Amino acid sequence: MTSNTTKKAGPDLGKAFKDAILAGIIAFALLGPLIGLKTDQNMDNQLVLVNNMPVALIFVALVMVGRFLLAAFIYPAIAAKGAKSKAAVSLAELEAKAKRTKRLSLGGLVFLFVYPMLILALFGVQGSIKWVDNFGVQILIYVMLGWGLNIVIGLAGLLDLGYVAFYAVGAYSYALLAINFHLSFWVLLPLAGILASFWGMILGFPVLRLRGDYLAIVTLAFGEIIRLVLINWKDFSGGSAGISSIPKVSLFGLYSFDMGATNNFAKAFHLAASSAYYKVFLYYLILLLALLTAFVTTRLRKLPIGRAWEALREDEVACRSLGINTTNTKLTAFAIGAMFGGFAGSFFAARQGFVSPESFVFMESAVIVAIVVLGGMGSMIGVALAAVAMIGGTELLRELSFLKAVFGDDFNPDQFRMLLFGLAMVVIMVWKPRGFISARQPTAFLFEKKTISGDLVKEGHG
Amino acid sequence: MSTISKPWDKDPVLTVEHLTMRFGGLVAVNDLSFSAGRGDITALIGPNGAGKTTVFNCITGFYKPTTGMMTMRHKDGATHLLERMPDFVVSKKAKVARTFQNIRLFSGMTLLENLLVAQHNPLMIASGMTFLGVLGIGGYKAKERQAIEKAKYWLDKIKLTDRADDPAGDLPYGAQRRLEIARAMCTGPALLCLDEPAAGLNPRESAELNELLLGIRRDEDTSILLIEHDMSVVMEISDHVVVLEYGTKISDGTPAETKNDPRVIAAYLGVDDEEVDKVEHELDEVQAHHTQGSGQ
Numbered sequence: 001m002t003s004n005t006t007k008k009a010g011p012d013l014g015k016a017f018k019d020a021i022l023a024g025i026i027a028f029a030l031l032g033p034l035i036g037l038k039t040d041q042n043m044d045n046q047l048v049l050v051n052n053m054p055v056a057l058i059f060v061a062l063v064m065v066g067r068f069l070l071a072a073f074i075y076p077a078i079a080a081k082g083a084k085s086k087a088a089v090s091l092a093e094l095e096a097k098a099k100r101t102k103r104l105s106l107g108g109l110v111f112l113f114v115y116p117m118l119i120l121a122l123f124g125v126q127g128s129i130k131w132v133d134n135f136g137v138q139i140l141i142y143v144m145l146g147w148g149l150n151i152v153i154g155l156a157g158l159l160d161l162g163y164v165a166f167y168a169v170g171a172y173s174y175a176l177l178a179i180n181f182h183l184s185f186w187v188l189l190p191l192a193g194i195l196a197s198f199w200g201m202i203l204g205f206p207v208l209r210l211r212g213d214y215l216a217i218v219t220l221a222f223g224e225i226i227r228l229v230l231i232n233w234k235d236f237s238g239g240s241a242g243i244s245s246i247p248k249v250s251l252f253g254l255y256s257f258d259m260g261a262t263n264n265f266a267k268a269f270h271l272a273a274s275s276a277y278y279k280v281f282l283y284y285l286i287l288l289l290a291l292l293t294a295f296v297t298t299r300l301r302k303l304p305i306g307r308a309w310e311a312l313r314e315d316e317v318a319c320r321s322l323g324i325n326t327t328n329t330k331l332t333a334f335a336i337g338a339m340f341g342g343f344a345g346s347f348f349a350a351r352q353g354f355v356s357p358e359s360f361v362f363m364e365s366a367v368i369v370a371i372v373v374l375g376g377m378g379s380m381i382g383v384a385l386a387a388v389a390m391i392g393g394t395e396l397l398r399e400l401s402f403l404k405a406v407f408g409d410d411f412n413p414d415q416f417r418m419l420l421f422g423l424a425m426v427v428i429m430v431w432k433p434r435g436f437i438s439a440r441q442p443t444a445f446l447f448e449k450k451t452i453s454g455d456l457v458k459e460g461h462g
Numbered sequence: 463m464s465t466i467s468k469p470w471d472k473d474p475v476l477t478v479e480h481l482t483m484r485f486g487g488l489v490a491v492n493d494l495s496f497s498a499g500r501g502d503i504t505a506l507i508g509p510n511g512a513g514k515t516t517v518f519n520c521i522t523g524f525y526k527p528t529t530g531m532m533t534m535r536h537k538d539g540a541t542h543l544l545e546r547m548p549d550f551v552v553s554k555k556a557k558v559a560r561t562f563q564n565i566r567l568f569s570g571m572t573l574l575e576n577l578l579v580a581q582h583n584p585l586m587i588a589s590g591m592t593f594l595g596v597l598g599i600g601g602y603k604a605k606e607r608q609a610i611e612k613a614k615y616w617l618d619k620i621k622l623t624d625r626a627d628d629p630a631g632d633l634p635y636g637a638q639r640r641l642e643i644a645r646a647m648c649t650g651p652a653l654l655c656l657d658e659p660a661a662g663l664n665p666r667e668s669a670e671l672n673e674l675l676l677g678i679r680r681d682e683d684t685s686i687l688l689i690e691h692d693m694s695v696v697m698e699i700s701d702h703v704v705v706l707e708y709g710t711k712i713s714d715g716t717p718a719e720t721k722n723d724p725r726v727i728a729a730y731l732g733v734d735d736e737e738v739d740k741v742e743h744e745l746d747e748v749q750a751h752h753t754q755g756s757g758q
Contacts, residue, residue, distance in 0.1 A: 296596060303595040303602070304578075304585040307571075311579040314568035321522060321560050322580045322649055323553035332592070442572045444606075446614060446626035450572070456631035457570030 016072035023067035027060045035059060094439055094451040101437060105381050112287055116280045125276045133279045134395055137286055137351060141344055142391045144290040146371040146383040148340030151297060153369065154378035155306065156333035157313030157460015158208075159216040162223025163368050165203075166196040166338035168230065168360035170345020175243045175355050176236075185249040189346050196342025197335040199226075204334040208327055223365055230357040242356025249350045251281065282351050289347060293340045294380055300336070302443045309333050310378075310443075313460035367391075374428060376435025377459060385436050394421060468715075470499030470702050474535065475653050475685040476521070476558075481530030483516050483709075490516040492709040494530075498653070498702070500537070503679055503686045505696045505717075508706035509729055514689045515563060517706070518655055521687075522560045523549035534558060536652055537683065554583055559651035561642045563658050563689075569631030573622060573641060576630050577613035578606075580648035585609055616644040620674065636667035640674065647678065654678065656688040660695045668692060672699050697721065705729070 036056030042048045115136060119128045145167065152160045173192040177183050183191075207218050230237045237243065248257045255265040257278040265281075266273050300306040308329045311319050319326055349355045371390055375382035394417050432438070438454025474497035483491040491513045498504040506514050519525040521532055521544055532544040534556045542556035552558050568576050578585070588605030589595030595602045617623040620640040625633065630641060639659055646654055659675075660668050676699055678684055690696050696703060696717065703720040705713040713723045720726050 299596050299598075300592070303589050303592055304582050305589070305592045305595075307575060307579050308582050310571060310575075311568045314570055315566045317524075318562070318566040318568065319579070320524075320549045321553060321562070321566075322582060322645070323550050324579070324582050325550050325554075440570055442575055442627065444574055444578060444610065445572070446574050446610065446617075446623075448627055450627045452570055452572070452629045456629045 013072055016068050019071040020064045020068035024060055024064040027063040028056070031056050031059050031063075094453060097439065098441065098451040101381055108381075108384070116283050120276075120280070125272065125274050129274075129276050129279055132276070132283050135392060136283045137279065138395065139388055139391045140283070140286040140290050141348060141351075142368065142371060142387040143384050144286065144293050144344045144347075145341060145368045146375065146387050147290065147293040147297060147380060148337050148344065149368050149372050150337075150375075150378065150380070150383050151300075151309070151340070152333050152337035153372050153460075154383070155297075155301070155313065156309040156330060157377075157458070158330060158333060159212070159369075159460075160219045160334070160337070161216050161362075161365055161369060162203075162219035162221070162226075163337070163341055164360045164362070164365040165223040165226040166200060166341030167345040167348065167364070168226050168357075169196045169199050169338075170342030170347075171349040171355045171359070172230065172237060172243070172345075173342065174346035174349040175246045178247045178350075179243065179245075182247075185247070185346070185350055186252065189343060192346035193339040193342040196345065197339035200335040200338025201331055203338075204331045208330045208334070220362065220365070223360075223362060227357045227360050230360070237357075240357055242354060242358070244354045246349050246353050246355065248278065248353065249282070249285065257281065282347075286344075286347055286351075289343055293343075296336075296340075297380065305329065305332060307443060314458050370425065374425070374435055376432075376437040376439075376454070378440060378457070379435070379437035382435055382437030389424075390421070393424065470497050470502055470504070473500045474498060475500040475502075476687065477531075477533045477535070478517075478521070479531045479533075481517065481520060481532065482528045483513070483520055483525060483530075484528045490709050491520070491527075491706075494706070494709070494711050496704045496711065496714055498685055498687050500535075500685055501679065502701040503675060503688065503699050504702045504704065505700035506687065506689050506704050506706065507691070507696055507720075511708075512706040513709040514706055515657060516709075518560065518657055518687075518689060520545070521552075522558055522655060523547050523552035534653065553649055553651075557650065557652040558655060559646035559649045559653070560655040561639075561646055561657055561659060563661065565635075565638050565642055567630040567638055567642055567645070570629055572627050573617060573630055573633075574610065574613055574626045576641060576645050577616060577648045578609055580645045581609045581612065583649075612648060616647055619677065620644045621670075636663050636670075639663065639667075640671070643674065647682070647684065651684055654684050654686045656686065656690075658689050658691060660690055660692040663692075668695060671695065675699055 036053040038050040038052045119131045170192040173195045371386045375386035434454045440452040476498040481494045520527045534542040589602045594600035707729045712725045713720045
């Protein structure tokens with residue numbers, strides 16, 4: 001039915017309209033009885049039929065509109081795209097894309113730095129908290145985690161499903177050391193990174209002789225082990241109750257964000273007391289941490305170790321034939337990836353003021369892996385975009401309460417988060433199977449830098 | 463035909479002694495001994511399944527041989543026992559580089575990057591084991607420029623300079639074979655092991671390959687050990703041919719000698735039924751001759 005429409009160049013509206021009518025009839029036949037007629041009990045415990053037709057009709061209308069759009073615009077577009085991609089993507093096109101990405105990243109960077117100011121101006125001090133904290137800080141944590149894991153999965157091609165373990169090590173390092181030894185965040189941040197990378201190496205030694213699926217399973221198990229130890233070793237970690245009242249980060253010891261402190265930031269600058277300033281400060285802190293991750297990663301890619309990671313992803317046997325110690329190379333990828341996870345973890349602990357094993361479940365690892373895969377393995381900008389889409393997207397769903405007007409007061413968009421999340425993943429995997437940005441930028445060039453099509457880049461197998 | 467007279471035994475770069483490799487009950491290589499002379503092109507030939515690639519995998523450390531000893535002798539007199547080394551050390555310390563029967567390039571990386579990865583170990587030291595490199599101190603930049611120069615030298619040699627910035631996976635088959643050789647050469651090897659470098663090449667590409675290998679023998683301090691099926695390549699460029707059949711050495715000599723060796727002819731072409739007796743008789747004679755020769 002659709003094959004006719006796809007062959008034509010322009011959208012065939014008549015055909016699409018007919019298609020939509022047919023889809024509407026089928027939808028009505030299905031949904032009319034299913035949704036439109038509802039059986040219920042009345043006060044006398046009698047079974048009565050409730051007419052719920054308007055809602056059914058809304059669904060039918062949605063189906064028709066969707067089908068019309070599909071048949072009229074989306075299918076022809078996909079067909080046209082398919083025909084084009086078959087005729088090999090030209091180099092010029094790839095170049096243009098790379099340039100666009102570069103402009104995008106520069107624009108994005110400027111936007112990231114002015115974002116809190118913009119929000120403060122738009123929503124006022126109190127109103128800004130939600131936008132800076134829930135969106136800004138939350139997304140940036142995942143951008144940083146995505147970039148950290150990108151080293152392990154995207155560059156070295158090692159599927160690590162237990163990345164959240166290192167996030168947990170970082171968070172608990174800060175929480176425990178800050179509470180027990182009263183050390184400042186600025187001392188503990190590097191220490192948390194070192195401890196996390198130390199655990200990365202401990203995990204790495206036994207695990208890195210495994211490949212592919214086996215590696216994935218063992219890393220997954222490691223993530224769970226860390227969480228279970230945190231739950232059960234109550235003397236050490238406080239068990240599932242977690243650790244609370246973790247000290248806040250200070251502005252390099254000059255100003256504190258504790259309400260009672262004499263050098264409180266708001267007091268010092270004669271501002272109204274609000275937690276918003278702390279959130280803005282945290283925003284810039286995580287932004288700088290994320291940019292540090294990006295900077296170090298781009299730097300590493302141009303060093304022999306980074307090239308060895310990518311070569312390892314391409315062909316491990318060839319690497320060994322060239323005298324590269326693959327065990328050490330994998331270990332460094334694990335350790336450096338874990339280090340950034342540890343940084344992010346200690347930031348997380350400082351931001352929340354509370355950590356518990358609940359925050360480090362497998363779902364977290366899965367989300368971070370999904371971000372890396374969705375973004376296009378190895379692409380920094382792709383991963384950042386994916387983090388915005390995944391974390392920002394799920395946060396946005398909380399804002400959809402206006403849909404209650406359509407679906408009734410029982411409707412809670414939060415409940416559909418995972419459903420939509422899965423649907424979005426499927427759509428993107430069909431549309432862009434290698435992630436948002438799959439093309440690879442070479443790390444050295446003789447004459448000119450040419451973008452490498454993602455089709456040639458391998459994904460690694462452990 | 464005593465072994466003393468053979469030129470490759472005077473200053474061998476690689477000596478293989480009593481190499482045996484068993485996979486369970488299968489004996490892939492059986493008590494193989496040969497040496498490859500310094501500066502020579504040594505060819506290892508034999509019918510399919512003769513165990514040639516297994517020998518290569520033992521030499522380059524990918525397999526641990528069941529028994530046997532393999533000694534690399536560098537020009538400065540240093541010796542390395544290959545059977546005791548893990549695979550990457552064979553390349554790093556003993557300076558044995560190899561190519562693969564099914565090409566193993568880093569297809570998503572450019573030609574230049576492929577050649578830079580091959581120079582990993584010296585560059586790693588130059589980058590202060592990464593620590594100094596990340597901070598941007600130390601002489602890494604200069605060392606990287608040198609590495610790029612070296613890569614360019616080899617790209618010139620394999621006539622692929624104009625494609626330096628293209629991904630390796632985009633190259634045609636013959637060029638990929640040449641690039642793999644160049645990549646192995648970038649590790650600065652004393653011995654280059656080539657596993658069927660001419661497989662799948664057309665006659666013109668095959669001639670280019672001969673030229674490249676002869677060039678390496680002439681200009682570099684690198685000896686070559688190659689597995690090959692293409693007899694034109696073997697006869698034209700090799701100094702020394704070792705023939706394997708069912709894991710056992712059946713002939714060892716100059717190309718002309720092996721070409722006329724009845725055992726080699728029998729192994730390659732087979733013999734008619736009525737000729738079996740005659741050939742067997744001849745073989746016995748040859749065998750007797752051989753045992754005399756090696757018994758000294």
